[in-house]
Amino acid sequence: xxxxxxxxxxxxxxxxxxxxxxxxxxxxxxxxxxxxxxxxxxxxxxxxxxxxxxxxxxxxxxxxxxxxxxxxxxxxxxxxxxxxxxxxxxxxxxxxxxxxxxxxxxxxxxxxxxxxxxxxxxxxxxxxxxxxxxxxxxxxxxxxxxxxxxxxxxxxxxxxxxxxxxxxxxxxxxxxxxxxxxxxxxxxxxxxxxxxx
Amino acid sequence: xxxxxxxxxxxxxxxxxxxxxxxxxxxxxxxxxxxxxxxxxxxxxxxxxxxxxxxxxxxxxxxxxxxxxxxxxxxxxxxxxxxxxxxxxxxxxxxxxxxxxxxxxxxxxxxxxxxxxxxxxxxxxxxxxxxxxxxxxxxxxxxxxxxxxxxxxxxxxxxxxxxxxxxxxxxxxxxxxxxxxxxxxxxxxxxxxxxxxxxxxxxxxxxxxxxxxxxxxxxxxxxxxxxxxxxxxxxxxxxxxxxxxxxxxxxxxxxxxxxxxxxxxxxxxxxxxxxxxxxxxxxxxxxxxxxxxxxxxxxxxxxxxxxxxxxxxxxxxxxxxxxxxxxxxxxxxxxxxxxxxxxxxxxxxxx
Numbered sequence: 250x251x252x253x254x255x256x257x258x259x260x261x262x263x264x265x266x267x268x269x270x271x272x273x274x275x276x277x278x279x280x281x282x283x284x285x286x287x288x289x290x291x292x293x294x295x296x297x298x299x300x301x302x303x304x305x306x307x308x309x310x311x312x313x314x315x316x317x318x319x320x321x322x323x324x325x326x327x328x329x330x331x332x333x334x335x336x337x338x339x340x341x342x343x344x345x346x347x348x349x350x351x352x353x354x355x356x357x358x359x360x361x362x363x364x365x366x367x368x369x370x371x372x373x374x375x376x377x378x379x380x381x382x383x384x385x386x387x388x389x390x391x392x393x394x395x396x397x398x399x400x401x402x403x404x405x406x407x408x409x410x411x412x413x414x415x416x417x418x419x420x421x422x423x424x425x426x427x428x429x430x431x432x433x434x435x436x437x438x439x440x441x442x443x444x445x446x
Numbered sequence: 447x448x449x450x451x452x453x454x455x456x457x458x459x460x461x462x463x464x465x466x467x468x469x470x471x472x473x474x475x476x477x478x479x480x481x482x483x484x485x486x487x488x489x490x491x492x493x494x495x496x497x498x499x500x501x502x503x504x505x506x507x508x509x510x511x512x513x514x515x516x517x518x519x520x521x522x523x524x525x526x527x528x529x530x531x532x533x534x535x536x537x538x539x540x541x542x543x544x545x546x547x548x549x550x551x552x553x554x555x556x557x558x559x560x561x562x563x564x565x566x567x568x569x570x571x572x573x574x575x576x577x578x579x580x581x582x583x584x585x586x587x588x589x590x591x592x593x594x595x596x597x598x599x600x601x602x603x604x605x606x607x608x609x610x611x612x613x614x615x616x617x618x619x620x621x622x623x624x625x626x627x628x629x630x631x632x633x634x635x636x637x638x639x640x641x642x643x644x645x646x647x648x649x650x651x652x653x654x655x656x657x658x659x660x661x662x663x664x665x666x667x668x669x670x671x672x673x674x675x676x677x678x679x680x681x682x683x684x685x686x687x688x689x690x691x692x693x694x695x696x697x698x699x700x701x702x703x704x705x706x707x708x709x710x711x712x713x714x715x716x717x718x719x720x721x722x723x724x725x726x727x728x729x730x731x732x733x734x735x736x737x738x739x740x741x742x743x744x745x746x747x748x749x750x751x752x753x754x755x756x757x758x759x760x761x762x763x764x765x766x767x768x769x770x771x772x773x774x775x776x777x778x779x780x781x782x783x784x785x786x787x788x789x790x791x792x793x794x795x796x797x
Contacts, residue, residue: 277526281781284522292513306513310521314528385505404499405506407468409461425459432458436451439498 297398396431595630595766665693723763731756745788752795
């Protein structure tokens with residue numbers, strides 16, 4: 250008989266805990282399993298924070314090495330994905346501010362408010378030529394990164410807004426505002442798209 | 447903002463609503479079903495908000511330009527090396543590669559091996575998998591499976607070759623002879639077929655390509671494909687779009703393409719409807735892997751002693767090779783890795 254008949258794509262939550270526990274106890278297989286389970290979604294998430302793919306890959310490598318070295322001091326978590334996302338976000342934010350010599354709050358301002366109108370115009374112009382699904386893909390890509398990040402976490406990973414606020418280091422209301430702005434742009438362009446499908 | 451749109455926004459900002467849409471086990475299901483039943487407008491509102499979320503998720507899915515698997519493997523190797531700098535992980539890697547070569551000798555005539563690379567600067571480079579050549583020397587058509595989940599019916603005497611794992615950012619195949627393709631959709635990784643004179647580009651569809659004796663034609667059953675003359679810039683608009691029930695042929699001087707009507711009948715297409723997968727129920731893992739090796743012409747390396755008590759129920763053929771490997775390794779609690787020499791499965795076996 251197979252040891253584990255579970256062939257579904259996601260492990261039940263309890264199982265993650267065991268793996269995390271094994272990881273903390275120095276099990277190399279657990280490290281590999283956690284890596285394989287999460288690396289793709291970590292890269293995807295990283296792309297909502299920076300366009301620098303090399304930086305994302307390097308940060309993920311460093312992150313796992315550091316996690317391993319500090320494994321005895323790791324806190325317990327029922328949600329390793331959240332833990333990993335937060336660690337990655339911190340790393341990228343740090344690297345980013347080092348590179349650009351701009352503080353994170355300034356980056357936030359720059360990427361959020363200044364581009365909004367420009368982006369909406371861009372969306373309207375672009376969607377005329379875009380086709381079917383590409384339309385939505387383009388719409389998403391045209392949003393400022395931080396808006397993409399909220400959309401990604403909320404719609405794709407089903408993170409509640411409270412958790413997103415904690416992850417992004419913002420207060421709850423600011424996250425809702427950010428989401429509202431993203432939705433406004435997306436819904437407007439979505440309703441006006443030429444090819445409904 | 448109109449009331450209608452305002453309500454949609456409210457729904458999209460509600461954790462419970464999104465959870466209900468994306469989580470099959472959502473505790474809020476009953477709440478939203480009651481809400482929908484409460485007012486005739488609510489059903490339409492919920493439907494529209496729901497569709498918006500699902501389409502956004504699809505767009506996210508398609509926009510994801512995933513990092514190639516061997517890059518992910520390289521990263522894992524770097525992590526493992528970083529954890530234990532004094533360990534002999536590099537040596538082990540080469541030993542594994544050598545062992546795989548030995549295991550692959552039996553079918554060596556099918557492969558042209560890339561040269562073994564040495565030197566440290568290469569350890570970071572993406573390894574290009576070897577090309578595999580598959581030739582139909584039988585009297586009858588032969589059904590082949592490709593690692594991306596596509597299927598090919600190869601006529602007798604026809605030959606295709608491709609990168610063993612199909613793990614580049616394009617899926618590329620060289621063809622001589624007559625073949626019918628059923629291409630697995632993947633807009634992120636377009637599928638190209640090269641014949642002597644033309645290039646066929648496709649995102650997911652079924653069609654027949656004929657390329658032998660100077661005669662080249664492409665006939666389409668479903669979907670649509672683009673055909674280019676070789677040497678043309680693929681992004682130029684000079685492509686010939688071929689629609690269902692059309693056939694595009696190369697003129698005798700090999701300089702141009704002509705389009706004609708076609709019956710749309712191709713016996714191979716009907717055959718593809720019938721046998722498209724191999725079913726296993728509580729079968730020994732070794733049987734499943736043996737079939738897998740044959741289907742994809744790819745060597746699979748594992749310790750048969752360790753896994754001798756593993757039994758598995760699975761259907762092979764309708765998903766990509768990677769999906770299949772994920773299901774198998776998850777079922778028997780193992781892990782797999784791919785290299786230019788094939789697949790390695792490792793684990794502790796089953797009780």
